[in-house]
Amino acid sequence: MIFPASAGAFLGLDAADCGEDSLGVVLPIPYEATTTYRQGTAAGPEAILQASQQVEFYDEWLEDEARAYGVRTMNPLRFAGPPQELAVELKQAVGQILDAEKFPLLLGGEHSLSLGPIQAAVERHPDLVVLHLDAHPDLRDQYEGTAYGHGCVMRRVLETGCQLYSFGLRAISPEERDFYAAKPENLHWLTARQLLPLSAEEKVAAIVRGLPAGPLWLSWDCDGLDPALVPSTGTPEPGGMDWYTVSELLRQLDGQKRWLVGAELLELMPQSQHHASDFACARLAHRMLLAGLRSRRRKA
C-alpha cells in the first residue's frame, strides 16, 4: 500500500500541527541504488511513516512531544540516478530547510544519501560534528565500482572537513581498519567491542565524553541497533546498540553544549512479518526529531 503523501504523514498529525510554520521537517527519501546484500530500503521511509501513526505523541524519555513544535512531512524526494548526483539534489533541498531555520529529519533509503545533506550542514556550520551510529564504518574509498555508494559514504563525508564520530561499529573491513590506524585527524570511533562490556550509563558517558561542543548532525543507520530490535535491515549484524543507550544518548544531547542541526535514520528494509522493526524505527525517528527540536529551542 502506498501511503498518501501529506503534511501530517509523520505521526498522523492534524492540520493544525503540521502547518507551514512547523519547526520540524520530515523528508522521506526512498533511495536505493547501491545496496549490496539484500534489497528493499526504498520502502523504508514509507514503513516508518505508516508505523509512526501508532507512535504516542508524548515521549516519556524526553518528557516532551514533537507535535508541539509543528512537524511537516514533505512529499518523498524520489531520485533514480547515481548517488553523486543525488548529493547535488539533496545538498540544495536540505540547505533550503536549514536556511529556513527548521530542523530536518531525513528518512532513508540507503546510507549513500547522507553526503549531500551533510555537505549542506558543513557549509553552514564549518565546525559540524557528525555522530554516526552504524554497524559499519562505511569508510571504503571505493566499493563495487563506485566511490559514492553506501560502503563509502563516510569516507566522502570525512572529505567535507567535518569531525566524524562513529559508534556501534562491529563489521570492519581490513581496508577500513588500516585507514583508521593511520589516524585521520577528523575520524574518531567507538567499536561495539569497546562499548558492549560497559553498563548502559557508561556507554552513554563514553560516547558523550568524546564529543566536542557545538553543532551536531545525527547520521544513524538502523543496523547500528541490535538486530533483536531491528531485524529488518540489509545486514543485521549481531551485537548492536540497545534501546536504552540510544534513548539516553538523545536525552543527554539535549544540553547546553551541543545542539542538533539535523538528523537522518536510514537503511530500514521492511519485511511484512517483522513490523516490530518498522515501529522501532518510527519511535526512534520521533525521539531524534524531538531531541533536535528541543536543542534548537535551547540555542535560540
Ligand SMILES: [Mn+2]
Ligand atoms: Mn550499516
